[in-house]
Amino acid sequence: MLVGLVKPSSGEAIVLGAPAGGVEVRRKIGFLPEDFRFYTWLTAAELLALHGRLSGLSEDILRSRVPALVDMVGLTPHRDKRLQNFSKGMLQRIGLAQALIHEPDLIFLDEPTSGLDPMGRRLVRDIIRAQRDRGATVFLNSHILSEIEITCDEVVFIRDGEVVTSRDLRAQNSEELRVVVRARKLTQDAVAGLAPWSTSTDVDGEQLTFTTPSQDALPDILRHLVAAGTDVYQFTPQRLSLEDLFMKIMGEDRGL
Amino acid sequence: MALWIIAGMTFREAARKKILWTALIAGLGFLAVFGIGLHYQMADFSAGSMPAFLRYQILSGMLMIGLYTVDLLAVVMTILTSVDTISGEIDSGTIHAIATKPISRWQVLLGKWMGFVGMLAIYVSLMFGGTIAEAHWIGGVVPRNPVAGALLVFLECVLALSVTFMFGTWFSTLTNGVIVLGLHGLAFLGGWLEQMSGFAEGSRLVAVGIVSSLVMPSEAVWRRAAFEMESPLAGSLQFSPFADISVPSLAMIGYAGVYLFGALAVAIYHFQHRDL
Numbered sequence: 001m002l003v004g005l006v007k008p009s010s011g012e013a014i015v016l017g018a019p020a021g022g023v024e025v026r027r028k029i030g031f032l033p034e035d036f037r038f039y040t041w042l043t044a045a046e047l048l049a050l051h052g053r054l055s056g057l058s059e060d061i062l063r064s065r066v067p068a069l070v071d072m073v074g075l076t077p078h079r080d081k082r083l084q085n086f087s088k089g090m091l092q093r094i095g096l097a098q099a100l101i102h103e104p105d106l107i108f109l110d111e112p113t114s115g116l117d118p119m120g121r122r123l124v125r126d127i128i129r130a131q132r133d134r135g136a137t138v139f140l141n142s143h144i145l146s147e148i149e150i151t152c153d154e155v156v157f158i159r160d161g162e163v164v165t166s167r168d169l170r171a172q173n174s175e176e177l178r179v180v181v182r183a184r185k186l187t188q189d190a191v192a193g194l195a196p197w198s199t200s201t202d203v204d205g206e207q208l209t210f211t212t213p214s215q216d217a218l219p220d221i222l223r224h225l226v227a228a229g230t231d232v233y234q235f236t237p238q239r240l241s242l243e244d245l246f247m248k249i250m251g252e253d254r255g256l
Numbered sequence: 257m258a259l260w261i262i263a264g265m266t267f268r269e270a271a272r273k274k275i276l277w278t279a280l281i282a283g284l285g286f287l288a289v290f291g292i293g294l295h296y297q298m299a300d301f302s303a304g305s306m307p308a309f310l311r312y313q314i315l316s317g318m319l320m321i322g323l324y325t326v327d328l329l330a331v332v333m334t335i336l337t338s339v340d341t342i343s344g345e346i347d348s349g350t351i352h353a354i355a356t357k358p359i360s361r362w363q364v365l366l367g368k369w370m371g372f373v374g375m376l377a378i379y380v381s382l383m384f385g386g387t388i389a390e391a392h393w394i395g396g397v398v399p400r401n402p403v404a405g406a407l408l409v410f411l412e413c414v415l416a417l418s419v420t421f422m423f424g425t426w427f428s429t430l431t432n433g434v435i436v437l438g439l440h441g442l443a444f445l446g447g448w449l450e451q452m453s454g455f456a457e458g459s460r461l462v463a464v465g466i467v468s469s470l471v472m473p474s475e476a477v478w479r480r481a482a483f484e485m486e487s488p489l490a491g492s493l494q495f496s497p498f499a500d501i502s503v504p505s506l507a508m509i510g511y512a513g514v515y516l517f518g519a520l521a522v523a524i525y526h527f528q529h530r531d532l
Contacts, residue, residue, distance in 0.1 A: 003356045006531045027358035037350040039265075041272040053261050054357040098353060 003031045003108060016106060027056065030099035034110035034141070036091060040084035044075050044094050047083060048101055055102035069097040074123055088115035096124065100131065107131060107138045113147055125151050145242040155242065157249050165249055169242075176245075177215055181208040182234035183225065190228035197221050211240075258359040262367025263374065266341070270375055275337050279379060286329065287386045290322045294394040315395040316487045322391065323399065323485060326383045327409050327478050330376070331440060334413045335420050338372050339433045342424030342523075346532060355532050362524045369421055369520065376413045380406060399485035408481035408509070412474050415516045416440060419472070422523040425530060439472040447475035450502045462502055469504065473512040476504040 001008055004021030013020035016028055038047055048066045057065065070079045073093035083091060092115045099107060109128070113121045128138050128151055142148055148155055149169065156166040176199075186208055191201055194210055197217040201210040212221065218237055225232055240248075270276040297318065301311050342365065345351040354364060384406040391397050399405055419439065423432045446468020453461035469476035483503045 005352060005355060007529070023358050023360060026356055029356065031353070031356040033349060033352040035349050036353065037348045038353060039269065039350065041269060050261070050265060051353070051357065054258060054354065054359055056358060095353070 003029055027102070028105040030102070030104035030107040030136075032092075032095045032099040032107075032109045032112055034114070036095040038083055038091065038095065038098070040086075041082060043080050043082050044070055044086075044097075045079045047094060048097055051098040052101045057102055065101065069101060070094075072100075072127065073097045074120075089117060089120050092116055093120065093123070096127065100127075103134070103136075105136055107136055108141070109138060110141045111143070112140065113142065113144060121147065145246055149242040157246065159250055167245065176211055176213050176240050177218075177237045178209065178211050178240055178244075179218070179221070180234070180236045180238065181210075181225070181232060182206055183208060184231045184233070186230050187228060190225055190230050193224055193228060194221065258363040259367040259370060262359075262364055263371040266368045266371025267374060270337065270371075276375065279333055279337070280382070283329070283379070283383050283386070286325065286383070287390060290325075290387060291390045291394060294318060294390060298394060312397060313487070315391065315397040316399075318395070319387070319391040319397050319399060320482065320486055322387045323384065323405065323409075324478070324482070326380075326387055327412065327481070330380055330383065330409060330413050331416050331474060332437075333379070334372070334376060334416045335433065335436050335440070337375075338417055338420045339424065339436065340429045341368055341372070342421055342527065343427060343429045343432050346425075347428060351532050361528045365421065365425075365524050365527045366520075369417065369523075372417050373414055376417065377410065380410045380413060384409065400487055401484040405481045405485035408477050408484065411509075411512060411516070412477040412481070415474055415477065415512055415519075418516045418519040418523065422519040422526075425523050425526040440474050442468050443472040443475035446471075447479055451479075453502060465502060469508060470511070473504075473508060473515055476508050477512050480504045480506075480509055 002013060002015055002020050004026055007021075015025050018025045039050075042050065045066050048069055049062050052062045052065065067076070067079070070076050073096055075090060075093055075097075078086070078090065083094065086094065092112065096109070096112055099109065112128075113124050116124060125147070128140065131138050132153075140148065140152055153170050154166060154168050157164045184206060186203065186206070191203060191208065194201055197212050197220065198210040199213065201208065203209075212218070215237060218235075222232065222235055267276075294315070297315065306314075345354075351364075355361060384402070388399060388402050416436065420432065420436045423435050426432075427435065446465045449461050449468075450465025453459070453465070480503065
């Protein structure tokens with residue numbers, strides 16, 4: 001809908017200050033569909049030139065940009081091969097290049113690493129970072145949460161077409177932590193005293209586990225436990241992975 | 257600009273997929289068979305003592321059969337080569353990367369249409385020109401009005417193309433092919449029933465032909481083309497398959513033109529507004 005392929009049944013969407021789907025908006029948008037299909041009778045260089053021309057680039061610009069982009073996605077040795085001879089990973093790379101040919105301000109990438117090997121994934125991550133550094137905004141839609149975690153600045157969870165929550169992945173200090181404590185003389189008062197910092201606590205013998213919304217609270221928590229007479233042998237803060245966060249936010253597997 | 261890029265891409269696609277070359281080779285095969293047939297016919301004439309005017313009518317008849325075959329080949333090839341171009345790209349998702357570029361959807365559709373129109377112009381010119389040239393060189397016969405005939409056959413092909421594009425914005429490739437070939441079959445049957453009215457002397461057969469021509473005017477355009485090209489004597493013979501028993505009027509040709517652009521306009525409108 002944001003790139004103009006599907007019409008909204010109601011309401012409107014504004015992209016880059018204009019109604020979504022308009023020609024002027026699309027001039028500033030790059031898009032790599034998840035189920036990408038291209039004209040396989042074209043060579044890699046021809047495909048990029050075609051998409052560049054359709055994006056309004058001049059032949060002068062194309063002469064330098066096509067080889068640069070082919071090189072950027074690591075396909076220079078294959079630039080004159082037809083796409084019908086490309087593997088899925090190679091198609092994904094050239095698909096990414098066509099989305100970037102006109103240096104768009106806003107880039108939508110739908111599962112851009114799903115067909116790639118680890119080296120290809122690293123390449124895509126580097127390209128996305130380079131686009132961000134150039135000043136572009138990249139929307140990365142993916143179910144591979146580890147990729148999101150190491151690539152994105154911000155994550156939005158969507159369920160049934162509605163935004164459930166969003167997180168700023170750059171804000172490491174304010175990120176929720178799980179803390180595992182191994183201690184003796186752990187009294188009920190000491191555990192109850194964690195309430196100002198902790199959202200959930202669990203005691204299992206000598207092991208206390210709790211979550212806290214920010215690492216800034218850790219020194220105060222440790223001081224509180226010691227002051228309450230607890231002998232602390234281990235105090236291990238663990239960052240919640242995006243996957244843990246996903247499970248926590250989205251709930252049980254509903255077969256989606 | 258985008259129109260010409262898409263048109264050029266359509267042309268190049270047909271060349272790369274060998275569609276263009278296969279069609280031209282098949283056309284050359286047809287011309288070879290037609291030329292051999294004419295050659296043997298001339299040899300048989302030399303051995304006999306048939307009056308010259310009768311020879312001329314037979315050779316004219318052979319030319320008309322040749323041109324009718326060209327017409328059928330051109331229309332069927334138009335439908336077969338273009339049936340997948342819109343629906344296939346929608347079904348496969350190839351259209352996604354193109355339709356999200358800063359061009360209007362009407363430019364995508366019209367550019368493809370123009371690419372096919374260009375190819376059809378070349379194909380019809382070569383096939384018509386080749387058939388007429390062979391008939392002239394080998395048999396010494398020429399159609400009465402070859403330019404009008406060729407233009408009408410070209411119109412018929414572009415009409416079939418536009419209808420194929422129109423249904424391609426709604427239906428899958430297979431369904432689209434069934435619909436358009438079915439419509440052309442209906443027009444074909446209606447046209448021949450109208451021709452049969454010469455034997456039956458019934459206006460009801462003419463009415464059936466007119467109604468089928470209104471539903472799909474492709475065959476009516478051919479019958480007008482045949483009327484333009486047939487020699488007046490052969491055309492007046494009621495037993496000829498191309499006899500001018502019920503010649504479609506110029507109003508019907510105008511209707512075919514309106515039909516063509518109407519189908520193209522509907523195709524553009526629907527493609528512009530549908531989800532991809």
